[in-house]
Amino acid sequence: MGYMFNGxxxxxxxxGYLTDLSDWNPELALMIAQSEELEMNDERWEVVxxxxxxxxxxxxxxxxxxxxxxxxxxMGPEKGNNxxxxxxxxxxxxxxxxxxAGLPKPTGCV
Amino acid sequence: MAKxxxxxxxxxxxxxxxxxxxxxxxxxxxxxFVAKDAHQAALGYPGELVDDWQDKAISKMGELLTKYxxxxxxxxxxxxxxxxxxKCHYFLGTGDPKNMPVGRQDLMRKVYRRYFTFAGxxxxxxxxxxxxxxxxxxxxxxxxxxxxxxxxCSVYCPFGIDTAEVSMAAREIMDSVGKxxxxxxxxxxxxxxxxxxxxxPAKAIRSTLDxxxxxxxxxxxxxxxxxxxxxxxxxxxxxxxxDLFAEPHIDGxxxxxxxxxxxxxxxxxxxxxxxxxxxxxxxxxxENMREVSLRIRKAAxxxxxxxxxxxxxGHAWRVAYSFLNTLAGPFDFLDQRYxxxxxxxxxxxxxxxxxxxxxxxxxxxxxRLTYHDSCNVARGSRMGNKPGGQFEIPREILRASCNHxxxxxxxxxxxxxxCCGGGGGILTDDLMDVRLKGAQPRMRAMQExxxxxxxxxxxxxxxxCKAQFxxxxxxxxxxxxxxxxxxxxxxxxxxxTGSIQEKELDEAKTxxxxx
Numbered sequence: 001m002g003y004m005f006n007g008x009x010x011x012x013x014x015x016g017y018l019t020d021l022s023d024w025n026p027e028l029a030l031m032i033a034q035s036e037e038l039e040m041n042d043e044r045w046e047v048v049x050x051x052x053x054x055x056x057x058x059x060x061x062x063x064x065x066x067x068x069x070x071x072x073x074x075m076g077p078e079k080g081n082n083x084x085x086x087x088x089x090x091x092x093x094x095x096x097x098x099x100x101a102g103l104p105k106p107t108g109c110v
Numbered sequence: 111m112a113k114x115x116x117x118x119x120x121x122x123x124x125x126x127x128x129x130x131x132x133x134x135x136x137x138x139x140x141x142x143f144v145a146k147d148a149h150q151a152a153l154g155y156p157g158e159l160v161d162d163w164q165d166k167a168i169s170k171m172g173e174l175l176t177k178y179x180x181x182x183x184x185x186x187x188x189x190x191x192x193x194x195x196x197k198c199h200y201f202l203g204t205g206d207p208k209n210m211p212v213g214r215q216d217l218m219r220k221v222y223r224r225y226f227t228f229a230g231x232x233x234x235x236x237x238x239x240x241x242x243x244x245x246x247x248x249x250x251x252x253x254x255x256x257x258x259x260x261x262x263c264s265v266y267c268p269f270g271i272d273t274a275e276v277s278m279a280a281r282e283i284m285d286s287v288g289k290x291x292x293x294x295x296x297x298x299x300x301x302x303x304x305x306x307x308x309x310x311p312a313k314a315i316r317s318t319l320d321x322x323x324x325x326x327x328x329x330x331x332x333x334x335x336x337x338x339x340x341x342x343x344x345x346x347x348x349x350x351x352x353d354l355f356a357e358p359h360i361d362g363x364x365x366x367x368x369x370x371x372x373x374x375x376x377x378x379x380x381x382x383x384x385x386x387x388x389x390x391x392x393x394x395x396x397e398n399m400r401e402v403s404l405r406i407r408k409a410a411x412x413x414x415x416x417x418x419x420x421x422x423x424g425h426a427w428r429v430a431y432s433f434l435n436t437l438a439g440p441f442d443f444l445d446q447r448y449x450x451x452x453x454x455x456x457x458x459x460x461x462x463x464x465x466x467x468x469x470x471x472x473x474x475x476x477x478r479l480t481y482h483d484s485c486n487v488a489r490g491s492r493m494g495n496k497p498g499g500q501f502e503i504p505r506e507i508l509r510a511s512c513n514h515x516x517x518x519x520x521x522x523x524x525x526x527x528x529c530c531g532g533g534g535g536i537l538t539d540d541l542m543d544v545r546l547k548g549a550q551p552r553m554r555a556m557q558e559x560x561x562x563x564x565x566x567x568x569x570x571x572x573x574x575c576k577a578q579f580x581x582x583x584x585x586x587x588x589x590x591x592x593x594x595x596x597x598x599x600x601x602x603x604x605x606x607t608g609s610i611q612e613k614e615l616d617e618a619k620t621x622x623x624x625x
Binding site for chain 1 (some may be wrong): 113114126183292293296297300308309310313314317318322325350354355356357359360443537540574581583586591
């Protein structure tokens, strides 16, 4: 299982999450987003970039609350909330945005 | 894999318990991803189906029949009376007869008869006995992962046959021969490696808690602490890691913090035991359930606490209430004057009873609320010191904190409660069709109170229920955020001593309105 990217196959798991996080790059993110039927715009990039920065520091995706607060700071309160995140990532901000950001799927009771 | 957006609600009926037309084999293709080598190895199971899997599986079944007498009784005592046939939410939602509890049990019963009964050994055709073939194993994998182990069927069975235990045994047998479920086993592995289901390291937990402390400060004007790994405090709070990650779970966590603050009780979370959930139960593994439980004991000892309190987590409370002492006891080092362990709802309710908490219910006036009894709390445990405490205590907390509360139909709540559709290891995206269909009875019951009483929101005390509902509610015409934590309602309405809310209330209102 993999994404065909520049002539190489990049492995992903059964649900499209990258197997090797270091395979990620912005062009690949566009391809993952496309397979999720999402077009990457500035707001979605803002989320994806935040997730990647957070992951680099904490080795895990941020709590949804942490993400919304960060977005409220950069994009204003009308966009820094859960409803808006669901508009950006209809399948759920945590899982769908993580997939596009090349991070592992959040597991557990979420 | 089914997507939520592809799902079409069956609106042919509005009765939550309407018996569907039979749809034989309709769910035969819905099965979860199989665990990989690494997931299996962390739990001590073979990485793939072993060569002599059939002999091993039969031998494991023999072992379980001896170890758990209940399993033997369940295999022997079904008289096919039919009382259970329309009691499973997955049958009601799918119409697949193998999701009738008796149908599900019979998948194991036919194998049991073949290898463990006289008639089945010599005249299998007479007694419906069957060999354990690869097809049968596949069927087990499919249908024992369409059971949320909610035990609703056992309430109606005249013999008390508990399909949950049969499902647990089946999963244990499958794990032992190398056919495990990815979702549960990967998660248990994370608990061993990092301390919780989500894999949140201590640094991430601390950072999240810092943010929440700030939020509490802004909200109340008080310095409300959310400690991690603090030694020598009164209470170790063991809560699902989803409380540190997801919505609306995290609002519940802030509610616990406010209650502890008002109680003047010192408390801490533990990064080592940063998980209340115990998926060892879902896979029927005593050993794994014990491993997870022992982490809680170790954390309590290391942090030298006096009490253990569990947060809002359904099956965690079943394991805690019913099995913790056996798995990880005796807890003779804890303060024996308090329940060991105690549920956060018991803690809050005691304070309400003693008149120690003040609420401004109008803060929750935007909600017209109903309550979803989570199955493992309802049918696998109790709260307080009265029968039915697990039903009444959460409702009393909600009545104390909001003005508009309405129960759903009596045959869908309390001991008859309908599962959310995501319990018992089913809360995984690869089983989305099972989850959406299994939620149908509960969602119809909610639609009834929405119509009759204008109910807009549903509160629950289980991390799985909360996550499942936030996924399935939109498919049934509700908003994604129509699911709330019980302690979120507490958090919204509580008037803490010295807080901004207290000042506002005392300035604005007469004393009787402030009650």
